[in-house]
Amino acid sequence: MSSSGxxxxxxxxxxxxxxxxxxxGKSSHTSKYLPWQLVTYIAFADQVKAEAFExxxxxxxxHAFAAKRFW
Numbered sequence: 001m002s003s004s005g006x007x008x009x010x011x012x013x014x015x016x017x018x019x020x021x022x023x024x025g026k027s028s029h030t031s032k033y034l035p036w037q038l039v040t041y042i043a044f045a046d047q048v049k050a051e052a053f054e055x056x057x058x059x060x061x062x063h064a065f066a067a068k069r070f071w
Contacts, residue, residue: 002036003033006033008022008030009054009058009066010054011051011054015041023035039071040071
């Protein structure tokens with residue numbers, strides 16, 4: 001979550017590197033909402049399941065689920 005209340009949902013194999021890049025302003029899509037801080041992360045052993053869960057969290061019902069349980 002950013003200091004402006006924006007939320008970012010993403011998928012990565014290296015969480016520390018992704019957060020560092022976000023806070024370094026390397027992404028034009030997220031740099032205007034600096035700084036970012038980690039609120040929740042979920043690890044999956046199966047990449048296919050991780051990708052499916054990411055798609056779900058970006059859907060309407062996934063937004064509602066995350067708002068109720070993660071933020």
